[in-house]
Amino acid sequence: MAYEKADQRVRYTKMVIKNSLLELMRERPIGKVTVTDICRKADINRNTFYSHYANQFELLSSIEDELYEDIRQVVGRTMSLEASGKLSYEICKYIKANSNICKVLFSENGNKDLLERILYISHDFNIEKWKNEAKQIDQKLFDDWYTFTAYGSIAIIEKWVNSGMKESPGKIAAFIDKATEAVPKN
Numbered sequence: 001m002a003y004e005k006a007d008q009r010v011r012y013t014k015m016v017i018k019n020s021l022l023e024l025m026r027e028r029p030i031g032k033v034t035v036t037d038i039c040r041k042a043d044i045n046r047n048t049f050y051s052h053y054a055n056q057f058e059l060l061s062s063i064e065d066e067l068y069e070d071i072r073q074v075v076g077r078t079m080s081l082e083a084s085g086k087l088s089y090e091i092c093k094y095i096k097a098n099s100n101i102c103k104v105l106f107s108e109n110g111n112k113d114l115l116e117r118i119l120y121i122s123h124d125f126n127i128e129k130w131k132n133e134a135k136q137i138d139q140k141l142f143d144d145w146y147t148f149t150a151y152g153s154i155a156i157i158e159k160w161v162n163s164g165m166k167e168s169p170g171k172i173a174a175f176i177d178k179a180t181e182a183v184p185k186n
Contacts, residue, residue: 014052016042018063021056022104029109030060064114067101070094075121087122088153088176092169095157099165106161115157119150149180 020041024033033056039049053059071094078090095102105114123146153176160172 010052013044013048017044017049017052017059021059021063022101025060025104025107025109027109030056030111060111063101064105064111067098067105068114068118070098071118072121079122088173089170091118092157092160092173092176095161096165096169099161102161106158115154116150119153123150152176152179 017038020038021030021033024037024041035046035049035056038056038059039046042049053062071091074090074094075087078087095106104110156172156176156179160167
């Protein structure tokens with residue numbers, strides 16, 4: 001019982017630390033956020049912070065990795081259902097449901113590589129799907145097409161998130177799907 005209580009305190013402390021960083025990053029980029037700022041915001045001492053994270057960059061990396069892993073699981077579940085047409089929707093739905101984190105991480109104060117990393121989760125699946133739809137196509141063409149569609153999707157998602165997510169996840173996903181539905185041809 002004491003172990004469970006200690007574990008709950010650790011989870012709570014980590015949550016408070018993470019939320020404090022995210023609040024600070026609404027105002028400024030990670031390079032301008034100090035451990036002292038985070039501790040002050042979280043109302044903890046520096047020793048408590050350092051017992052969990054080496055620095056603010058490791059903390060941000062931990063938040064990004066959790067988000068990435070959650071979305072990777074969403075993609076895995078969607079792909080295993082052979083419902084690839086729902087993939088954009090499921091990703092957009094997840095982003096909307098986690099808008100507090102995504103608004104910070106996908107903003108100008110966040111890491112621009114994170115959204116790219118997320119959209120490349122389905123790379124191999126999509127390449128294989130396109131190969132089946134269009135036989136006799138050069139692998140490089142498929143890779144180039146995926147890069148093109150991924151970066152276009154990134155731009156749309158960033159714009160959507162940074163403009164307040166007024167449209168529904170379904171509307172954004174439908175736009176992305178429509179814009180990227182063509183299969184490359186030689």
